[in-house]
Amino acid sequence: MSNKAISGDASGRGAVAGYRVSIPARQRPYTEEEIAEVVRVMRDVPGQTQGAMQEQFQADFKAFTGANHAFAVGNATQALSLAATLCGVKPGDEVIIPAYTFCASAIPFGKEGAKIVWSDIDPETWVVSVRDIERKITKKTKAIVCVHLLGMPCDMPAIVALAKKHNIKVVEDCAQALDSRINGQHVGTFGDFGCFSFHGAKTMTTLGEGGMLTVKSDEDAKLVPGIRHNGVCGFTYPRERYWVPAMSNVDLDIEGFWPNNFCIGEAQCALGSMELKNLTKFSNIIIAQNDKLRALLKDVPEITFNKIPEGFRHVRHQYIQHFDGSAFGKDRNDLLDLLTTKYGIRSIVQYYPLYRYPLFQKLGMGDHDCPVLEKFWDNSFSVPMWCGMEDEVLVTIADSIKSAIADLKAAK
Numbered sequence: 001m002s003n004k005a006i007s008g009d010a011s012g013r014g015a016v017a018g019y020r021v022s023i024p025a026r027q028r029p030y031t032e033e034e035i036a037e038v039v040r041v042m043r044d045v046p047g048q049t050q051g052a053m054q055e056q057f058q059a060d061f062k063a064f065t066g067a068n069h070a071f072a073v074g075n076a077t078q079a080l081s082l083a084a085t086l087c088g089v090k091p092g093d094e095v096i097i098p099a100y101t102f103c104a105s106a107i108p109f110g111k112e113g114a115k116i117v118w119s120d121i122d123p124e125t126w127v128v129s130v131r132d133i134e135r136k137i138t139k140k141t142k143a144i145v146c147v148h149l150l151g152m153p154c155d156m157p158a159i160v161a162l163a164k165k166h167n168i169k170v171v172e173d174c175a176q177a178l179d180s181r182i183n184g185q186h187v188g189t190f191g192d193f194g195c196f197s198f199h200g201a202k203t204m205t206t207l208g209e210g211g212m213l214t215v216k217s218d219e220d221a222k223l224v225p226g227i228r229h230n231g232v233c234g235f236t237y238p239r240e241r242y243w244v245p246a247m248s249n250v251d252l253d254i255e256g257f258w259p260n261n262f263c264i265g266e267a268q269c270a271l272g273s274m275e276l277k278n279l280t281k282f283s284n285i286i287i288a289q290n291d292k293l294r295a296l297l298k299d300v301p302e303i304t305f306n307k308i309p310e311g312f313r314h315v316r317h318q319y320i321q322h323f324d325g326s327a328f329g330k331d332r333n334d335l336l337d338l339l340t341t342k343y344g345i346r347s348i349v350q351y352y353p354l355y356r357y358p359l360f361q362k363l364g365m366g367d368h369d370c371p372v373l374e375k376f377w378d379n380s381f382s383v384p385m386w387c388g389m390e391d392e393v394l395v396t397i398a399d400s401i402k403s404a405i406a407d408l409k410a411a412k
């Protein structure tokens, strides 16, 4: 194997000094068409916020996902916060949330005063276990949060059926799962709410930040504009004097909820609409790359990937795998030590079980009963990935993993 550094793509993604292959901050660069669209909005759109581009982006997002309603917001954390409010979460309510996720899946519910009940992962798919959710439902359970982590859809038909039986709201955290589907149905459209992220690290990004809330019921959807924008709405016309009583109207019926400003600008919305057009093409590239990596490592028993059930479209947000070196007394950290120092592959390790963080422990959310995650997490890692990785890079990664495992066995 050659030791030459892999330069990533033309923008240098995938290259970090001192490493041969590294995970880049962004999955793909903008196209020239996308850049031109942002510049056009900068020049031509007078108000720059909450105008025709927002309407268009929401309509395009509804068409892409099949959602009943879609509302552009500043990021997925804000979408989750709106969902927590609309679920009516109050102090003392319990909300079941996966422990294996990014912290923002849980924080908005904790802020409403909920007791977070951590749910475990399924040993095969590595997203939330339906059986574990069922075991944790009590009379106090107000909502279930499902996270399609790393783009892998949770078993939504089973979770929605369970929630219906117990009259519990379902929030889907789709921050990492744009274009992920179950039998063609887009994630975020199964439960009551879907929360999407267009953060810089995602498969599409609206200038680094951005998000979308999808809503199932018409009643909930009516409340969103006011809660999203400080309770502000347009006046009914005609008015005798356009300036009386004032020129902004805080008059939306939002049922006693305190509102927010969670709005997004017109340039971001216009860019989002443009990106949706090419999204599936890029998702397919990412999926095909990961399938190749899986094939390259299929004869390495120490490395396993998650199982993707029939009909599930798993757009890979990261290329995660699990290492089992117990037969020769080695663990994930031993493997990553070698991959970084000897082979120059800079992987990442993500989504530390949330109950292990002081943030949650100090807020009284440190209790947990997640045996599968406890066993799985400490041996998981994600190798570098970006959209458009060449086969040579995938082969370099796979060969490095094989060689590092051989080294670990020899050092036993």
Ligand SMILES: Cc1ncc(COP(=O)(O)O)c(C=O)c1O
Binding pocket: 074, 075, 076, 077, 078, 101, 102, 104, 105, 147, 149, 173, 175, 176, 196, 197, 198, 199, 210, 211
């Ligand atoms: C699973 C998950 N949920 C929520 C979020 C929050 O998204 P945002 O950064 O758009 O607020 C992220 C962001 O990475 C995420 O990965």
